[in-house]
Amino acid sequence: MATPADRIVALGGRLAQGGLQACLVPTADPHLSEYLPEHWAARAWLSGFDGSAGSLLVTADFAGLWTDSRYWVQAEAQLRGSGITLMRAGAPDVPDALDWVLAHLAPGARVAVDGRVLDLAAAQRWRAGLDAAGMNLVLDQDPVGDVWADRPALPGAVVFEHLPPYACRARADNLAAVRAAMHEHGAAWHLLSSLDDIAWLLNLRGADVDYNPVFLAHALLDADRVRLYVAPGKIDHELAARLAADGVELRDYPALATDLAALPADAALLVDPARVTAGTLSAAPEAQRIEVLNPSQLLKSVKNADETDHIRQSMVQDGAALCEFFAWFEAALAAGERITEIDVDIRLSAMRARRPGFVSLSFATIAGFNANGAMPHYRATASSHAEIRGDGLLLIDSGGQYLGGTTDITRVVPVGTPTTEQCADYTTVLQAHIALARARFPEDTPSSVLDTLARMPLWRRGLDYGHGTGHGVGYFLNVHEGPQSISVRGHARPHQGMKAGMLTSNEPGLYRDGQWGIRIENLVLAVPAERTDFGVFLEFETVTLCPIDTRCILRERLSADEIAWLDAYHVRVRERLLPLVDGAARDWLLARTEAVQAISDR
Secondary structure, eight states, rough: SSHHHHHHHHHHHHHHHOOOSSSEEEEEETOSSSOOGGGHHHHHHHHHOOSSSSSEEEEOOOOEEOOGGGGGGHHHHHHTTOOOOEEEEEEEEEEOHHHHHHSSSSSSSSEEEEESSSSHHHHHHHHHHHHTTTTHHHSSOOOHHHHHHHOOOOOOOOEEEEETOOOOSSSHHHHHHHHHHHHTOOSSSEEOOHHHHHHHHHTEEEOBBBTTTTOOOOEEESSEEEEEETTTTTTTTHHHHHHTTTTTTEEOOOGGHHHHHHHHOOOEEEEESSSSBBHHHHSSSEEEEOOOHHHHHHHHBBBHHHHHHHHHHHHHHHHHHHHHHHHHHHHHTTTOOBHHHHHHHHHHHHHHHHHHEEEEESSEEEEGGGGGGGGOOOOOBBTTTOBBSEEEEEEEOOEETTTEEEOOOEEEEEEEEOOOOHHHHHHHHHHHHHHHTTTTTEEOBBBGGGHHHHHHHTTTTTTOOOSSSSEEEESSSSEEEEEEEEOOOOOGGGGBBOOTTTTEEOOOOOEEETTTEEEEEEEEEEEEEEETTTTTEEEEOOOOOOOOTTTTTOOOGGHHHHHHHHHHHHHHHHHHHGGGOOOOHHHHHHTSOOOHHHHHHH
16 A cells, blocks of 8 residues: 555445445544644545645545645645545535535445544534434544554653743642632543643653654543553653652553543543543543533643743744844855755754754744745655745744743745735735734733734735634643634634733735745734723733844835834844844844834935
């Protein structure tokens, strides 16, 4: 089974043997991680499409991959020759996978999904839809595993403790806060499967998942103890003893099912239906299941004062690395050196790795020149990448994991001479970025409401972009976290209100297929602005520190307020980064933080 086409045929044969009419393969593991260990990358193995989002549906005579607009160009290329149809999720007249099944399969059809990787909320939706049509959802079979003979083993990296001064909350305090929330919801037990929640709760970190410093585990809490389900050997004796002192008992990873089955039949068990799978919960009693957001989601999203201080310092280190990179890049271009998108990734990663406190990248670097930059989640590979030469725009989206914070930044720089249309697009995206950066709003404003602030400059030109404008960012944790989400497609739910201490990205963009892409991204911290008769108002402090390239700006299109914001930002960037750079990096920083008016007067 050397090709995706061969694998789809083999899977179809397995479905026939098992009396199944369809198989859904989501992009997920038992912890619903964004980045999957290879063992759980079933959809990528089957289809050949390696984007981080999408679901594959296979029947006897059809195979379709559903993925959103960020990946349409990539998926179209990677699916070529596989026999798999690209289903452009979100496009007009494209049904979702469930609706497709309801329209194409007959009553009595059995649809298999590996319940271990299907979140509870999705399982409930699929079961309700299939039941109404006289079809059946099968969660206890894994047809893909049956045909994946050389499936990789589970990762086995050791777990380590996140320690002071970077760990700014005591494990006992985290546990007390979560237990207080459990009590408020009337829960005696709480099951956690989401890895960042477990890592935050216990001040532990790992390396089982690319880019996210987490480890494979489940946790089951009651009022007195925590059972941590983790593979033997991942936690050493000294750390185990410290955990035991805080009431944390180590259990083998597979023992969770046995312990869930042993819970009292009337156990009040708190679970987050979006962060636990149907398969994991299958052994637990359902009598008093309390389905709410994991309390740790909100608790960890609000960074405390010590954490925000460390985040600011991490941004300084990250900014210094970026100064060194861009100084090298511009000098190499001017000297006529051959530079590819892969070289950008290698050089920038190496410069980050030299900074104090650096642990790893926070996601795979995106370096896309011209048309490649139009794919929001593009990834250059050895077999498919571009050389950076001629005229155009280079988009670089990158970030690092530091002991004191997680970074995520996107910059677009001109190569050669950009066109007037490219500069017009760049200026519009900059205006969108500034509009959100300057926002002031009441505390607890639903994060989704803020999205329109960034889109207005684009909407005025009849333009738009397909992704959200901002996501939460962890503290030496996942680069994408919630519960806040600045997205036009979001819902104004109570737990998504903006609070002081939330760290969020500000990343409007604009993409012209086959031509160029533009995205300008900083991380912003929600901080108190003022208290009035109408309540507490928040504003954003931009904590990312790196010049925003001014060479593509159409000066006459910026308002005085927009220019003032950009100049003030560059003054702060210069002041914070100058002590950490010298030589060519210092010269580059000084040149790229000049006031807009001074540049325009030349």
